[in-house]
Amino acid sequence: MSQIKKGAFLNYITIFLINTVGLVMTPFILKNLGKDQYGIYLTIGALIGTISLLDFGLNNTIVRFVAKYKAEKDKKGEENFLATTMLIYSMISLLVVIVGAIFYYGYFDSYFTKMSPEQIKIAKTMFVILIFNLAISLPGGAFTGICSGYEQFVFPKTLKIIRYVLRSFTVVCVLLMGGEAIALVIVDTVFSVSAIAITAYYVFIKLKVKFKLHSFKKSFIKEILKYSVWIFVFALTGIFQWKAGHWVLGRISVPSILAIYGIGITLGSYYGAFSTAISSVFLPRATQMSVGNATGEQLTDMMIKIGRISFIVLMYIFIAFTLYGYQFVYLWVGDELGRDGSLQCWIIAMMIMIAYTLPLVQNFGNSILEAKNKLSFKAILYLSFMIIGTILGAWLAKDYSAIGMISGSVIGWLIVQNVMNFYYHKVISLNILRFFKELAHKIIFTLILISIMGYGITHIPGYGWSNFLLKSSLFTIIYGFLIYYLGMIEFEKNLIRNTIQSASTKIAKLWKA
Incomplete structure (x- = not known):
């Protein structure tokens, strides 16, 4: 089996592992930390995630350029490129520390107005540790990018799985021994630095990669940053999509609200992982069609195939969560958040699922845009409306708290996807009307029937896990x-x-063997 196939297989294992372990670990961590410390933990993590944007998409750029130099067998060019990126990363790490210090000394106390002095102290300690982690992990991520550029996927993905399992086991042990949120941040930092060291060893010893600055050219840096700019824009969009709510609520809400919002976001993000795991199998073929100048109708045919499969998977999760989701959330985290907190988590997750369904079903469209080099329109559109959605959410959050915050973001998502459908139809020549017609063929009637029968099941008496x-x-x-x-x-x-x-x-072959 090739590195690519093994890497894809390990990627599916990682997705399954993260989602499954995450579902098990979340209530355990929440119970042991309490909703206030858990809310602080999520919020500081989101804040650090925002500062990580200072990577400027450089990690993805490394994959592209290393693969290019490897294909050209230009070892000198590769060494010079990697040395140049490390110089850039050195400046980025310094910038991370400076930005972190400015926020820590100038704005931390005045920003988190709803935290008690003790909570501020905990949050500050976590922030300092995570800034250190980020300053190391940003340049350290280059080693994983080098592995991908060399098409060596098995080692970094296997290491990621081992790291995740060991980290989860360590977190359980630390919490059982009375550890708090600061201890979890220390655990994450130790595992992050260790993984970087191991990957660096693999890159230098196994792949025999060298970093050597043969010449320094400003034009070369411009070329690197020019490629990474759109990656940066999409990363910025993701920050506004998934993390901006934490900034807003962190300023105007108590930590317990942050925990409710964070858990709702987590459940909503799991929704897309299942669909992506299915549809990504078809995306390479879709990209080949785009590059091969397939007609709009041919691309529409492929979009319908992928879209229907994704839709079938998503509707199973969506209808089940609609009917039994509140019961699940209450059983899952209700002891800590109560009925009202569990209800809010369920509503937030439901809103995300409603807004997220169409983009996931039309995931193939993004592959076409990438193949046709037309991602800039979507990037600017998404970023603009995610910013507008965040501002709207901040206004609604004053009266409606976490529900108001997610409402603004969801409105932004819905507007963007409707605009994208016009773009797909007019610019990419996809037959969007036929897409929706064939997407609904046979499925909609069946889903209505399933929903009716599923609603009947809700009347089975009982409310525990067995029920x-x-x-x-x-x-x-x-x-x-x-x-x-x-x-x-x-x-x-x-x-x-x-x-x-x-x-x-x-299975039969394995059994005989």
Whole structure:
């Protein structure tokens, strides 16, 4: 099996592991830290995530240029490029420390107005440790980028899995021994620095990569930054999409509200991971079609295929969460957040799922934009409306707290995706009307029937974990049966049959061996 296939396989394991362990660890951490410290932990993490934007997309740029020099067998050019990026990273790390120091000494106390003096003290300690972590990890991330440029995916992804498992185990031990939020930040920093050191050793010893400045040219730095600018814009968009709410609520809300908002965001972000894991299998083929000058109708056909599969997966999660999600959230974190807090988490996650469904179903469109080098319009559009959504959310948050904050962001998402549909239709020549018509074919009627039957299941008496598992199991059986026999077209049925047959064959071979 090639490095690419092994890397893809390990990527799916990572997605599954992070989502599964995250669901288990979140209530455990919340219970042991308490909602106030957990809210501080999430908010300071989001603040540091914002400062990490000072990377300017350089890590992704390293992958592209290293792959280019490797293909050209230009070892001298590669050495010069890597040495130049390390000089840039040195300045970035210094900038991170300066920005962190300015915020720490000038604005920290006055910004987090709803925190007590003791909470401010905890938050400041965490901030200092995470600034140090960031100053090291930003240039350290270059080593993972080098591995990707060399198409060496197995080692860094395996290391990531091992790191995540060991980190989770260590967090459990630390919390059971009475550790608090500061201890978790220290654990994260230790594992981060260790992973960087191990990856650096692999790059220098195994791959025999060297950093050597043969010549320093300002034009070369401009070329590097020119490539990374749109990566930076998308990263900035992601910050406003997922982390801006923490900044706003951190100023006007008590830490317990930050915990509610953070858990709602976490649940919403899990929603997209399942769809992305499915649709990404088809994206390389889609990119090849775009590069091969496929017609608008041919691209629409592929978008429909990918979109329907994603839609089927997403609707299973969406309908189940709509019907049984509040019960799940209350069982999951209700002991710490109470019924009202659990309800708010559920509402926030539901709002994200509603806004996030269409972009996920049309994920193929982003691949087309990338292949046609037309990402700039989407990047600027998304960034503009994410900023507007954050401002609107901040205004609504004054009266409606966490629900108000997410409402502003969701409105921004919905507007952007509707504009993008006009763009896909007019500029990319995708037949959007046919896309929606064929997306709904057979599926919508089936989903209505499933929803009615699923609602009937909600009346099964009881409210504990066994009751939830009974309801969700019955729903899963009904969904799988009806969507297969009533909702799927022949292509989708064949895809499932072939997948099951292939998996059965591999299991049989392993059993015989």
